[in-house]
Amino acid sequence: MVSRRALHSGLILALALSAIACGGGGGGQAVSPPPPPPPPANNVASVIIDQGPSNASVNTLFTSVTVCVPGSTTSCQTINHIQVDTGSYGLRILGPVLTLTLPVETLAGGNSLAECTQFVDGFSWGPVVSADVQIAGETASSLPVQVIGDSRFTNIPATCSGTGGTQEDTVASFGANGILGIGPFELDCADCDTVARLYYSCATTCSETTVPTNLQVANPVTRFATDKNGVIVVLPSVAAGGAANVSGSLIFGIDTQSNNQSGTQTVLTVDSNAELLITFNGQTLANSFIDSGSNGIYFNDSSISKCVAPANDPSSQIVNFYCPPNTLSLGLSIQGMNGVMANNLTFGVGNAQTMLNGNFDAFPQLAGTNPNTGSFDYGLAFFYGRRVAVAVENAKTSVGTGPYIAF
Amino acid sequence: MPLFQLNAFKRAALGALLLAALGPRIASATLGEPEVTVQTDVARAHASIKSSQDRASYRVHEIQLPSGTVMREFVAPNGNVFAVAWQGPTRPDLRQALGQYFDTYAFAPRSKLADRRHVQIQQGDLVVQAGGHMRALSGRAYLLSAIPSGVNVGDLH
Numbered sequence: 183m184v185s186r187r188a189l190h191s192g193l194i195l196a197l198a199l200s201a202i203a204c205g206g207g208g209g210g211q212a213v214s215p216p217p218p219p220p221p222p223a224n225n226v227a228s229v230i231i232d233q234g235p236s237n238a239s240v241n242t243l244f245t246s247v248t249v250c251v252p253g254s255t256t257s258c259q260t261i262n263h264i265q266v267d268t269g270s271y272g273l274r275i276l277g278p279v280l281t282l283t284l285p286v287e288t289l290a291g292g293n294s295l296a297e298c299t300q301f302v303d304g305f306s307w308g309p310v311v312s313a314d315v316q317i318a319g320e321t322a323s324s325l326p327v328q329v330i331g332d333s334r335f336t337n338i339p340a341t342c343s344g345t346g347g348t349q350e351d352t353v354a355s356f357g358a359n360g361i362l363g364i365g366p367f368e369l370d371c372a373d374c375d376t377v378a379r380l381y382y383s384c385a386t387t388c389s390e391t392t393v394p395t396n397l398q399v400a401n402p403v404t405r406f407a408t409d410k411n412g413v414i415v416v417l418p419s420v421a422a423g424g425a426a427n428v429s430g431s432l433i434f435g436i437d438t439q440s441n442n443q444s445g446t447q448t449v450l451t452v453d454s455n456a457e458l459l460i461t462f463n464g465q466t467l468a469n470s471f472i473d474s475g476s477n478g479i480y481f482n483d484s485s486i487s488k489c490v491a492p493a494n495d496p497s498s499q500i501v502n503f504y505c506p507p508n509t510l511s512l513g514l515s516i517q518g519m520n521g522v523m524a525n526n527l528t529f530g531v532g533n534a535q536t537m538l539n540g541n542f543d544a545f546p547q548l549a550g551t552n553p554n555t556g557s558f559d560y561g562l563a564f565f566y567g568r569r570v571a572v573a574v575e576n577a578k579t580s581v582g583t584g585p586y587i588a589f
Numbered sequence: 590m591p592l593f594q595l596n597a598f599k600r601a602a603l604g605a606l607l608l609a610a611l612g613p614r615i616a617s618a619t620l621g622e623p624e625v626t627v628q629t630d631v632a633r634a635h636a637s638i639k640s641s642q643d644r645a646s647y648r649v650h651e652i653q654l655p656s657g658t659v660m661r662e663f664v665a666p667n668g669n670v671f672a673v674a675w676q677g678p679t680r681p682d683l684r685q686a687l688g689q690y691f692d693t694y695a696f697a698p699r700s701k702l703a704d705r706r707h708v709q710i711q712q713g714d715l716v717v718q719a720g721g722h723m724r725a726l727s728g729r730a731y732l733l734s735a736i737p738s739g740v741n742v743g744d745l746h
Contacts, residue, residue, distance in 0.1 A: 269706070300723075302719050303704075340684070343684075347719075372678065379679050475705060480707060550702075550707075553709050553719055553728070554720035
């Protein structure tokens with residue numbers, strides 16, 4: 183039997199021999215062991231659900247992000263209340279909260295790059311800048327980031343405002359100080375390198391342009407040095423009637439550290455639009471999605487009572503939400519594009535008006551109608567009481583290849 | 590003259606005639622307007638009509654936009670556009686497609702429960718419903734009073 187001491191001596195001898203072999207007669211250099219691997223990055227960011235900077239948010243998940251002038255460790259700013267959104271791609275910061283001057287990306291030929299981001303209910307205009315982005319211990323260097331409502335870019339092109347909806351370029355209209363798009367894709371536009379849309383080339387005026395992928399606004403996670411194959415959102419269960427200031431974790435990477443192992447999660451791959459199939463009430467809805475950026479559970483069921491607009495606010499959009507007299511427990515199943523099923527899931531539908539009369543901001547049973555009759559949009563409520571992984575396109579984990587959602 | 594150039598010439602001539610016939614209408618657009626404004630939409634957007642189908646109580650023109658988005662314009666038996674719908678990575682030029690109704694849509698009061706994923710607006714005669722998320726947006730706008738009888742609004746997509 184070989185003693186530990188003998189093994190130890192042997193190891194030292196081997197190291198010494200290899201040092202001699204590699205030293206090339208360098209003349210008496212000290213033998214040093216190889217440097218230890220760097221400690222793993224802190225890959226956990228704190229997240230919170232509160233009323234946000236507009237004091238009006240519900241079911242909206244926020245975190246803090248630090249942005250720095252590229253290459254600088256001192257010209258930095260930490261911004262709180264950045265919305266965590268698994269349904270979009272890229273970091274966008276509201277100009278009015280940004281005190282740093284970040285350099286605007288320039289196209290070949292020297293024109294500035296700007297973007298007209300389209301959300302379903304409106305548009306957000308502003309330049310694409312370069313920033314070193316830090317979240318928890320992770321860094322994405324020289325990341326293209328959009329600044330929304332930048333005072334240097336006030337002339338909104340007609341082709342941008344002509345897409346209509348609300349101009350979301352203030353903290354009040356945006357409901358957040360920024361948005362962190364960490365969905366299962368890398369870029370905010372699948373083919374803007376060949377099709378001129380969303381992005382603009384600006385000199386004295388701005389016109390739509392194609393843009394190389396390396397200048398497009400990108401999911402910061404995919405540009406981290408480590409833990410870049412996806413995220414895991416961990417939130418506690420929330421009482422049926424709601425809660426205030428729920429906090430949880432946003433973990434970066436999947437199967438890259440001891441705290442982000444997949445285990446036995448159910449893996450549902452998503453299509454090129456990040457959508458999957460949800461079957462509800464016997465109907466399979468092909469444009470369905472699970473999304474931390476949706477503040478309710480949006481689906482259509484004509485048998486559930488809708489809310490009534492209050493007398494003092496007759497045009498209230500509350501009429502598009504459900505107000506059953508008693509809380510309902512409903513079932514659904516979800517099918518990934520890989521054919522994997524998550525069957526027999528249940529969710530609750532409560533009275534939206536009753537919820538909103540209180541002072542809570544996290545509501546697991548807030549539900550409303552879906553303007554797209556072929557879609558079930560399962561919003562942040564899906565994440566309550568779950569550990570939900572979002573793997574980015576082409577990411578390899580121990581349980582599958584992205585793009586997928588697993589829980 | 591090669592055939593394709595002739596065709597291009599004929600198309601251009603036809604387009605010029607059409608635009609001339611439209612006169613001041615060009616500034617206005619499609620929703621609530623006569624069917625010929627569908628051609629205006631197509632010309633302005635450098636788009637192409639993929640198909641035109643007659644259904645039981647309306648005609649629908651499907652327009653492929655260069656952006657990748659597909660737009661459909663629904664024409665009632667009286668010849669007026671009563672609905673437009675879209676699906677794709679971006680919205681179409683809704684200032685053009687909604688015409689006189691665009692401002693009603695663009696400046697409608699924002700829901701306190703807005704979340705960047707849903708729009709359900711009803712302002713007077715105009716209804717706008719939209720859903721989806723980044724890279725996949727869909728929606729429709731229609732005029733309540735102009736829907737031909739027998740049309741199921743759910744089919745307008």
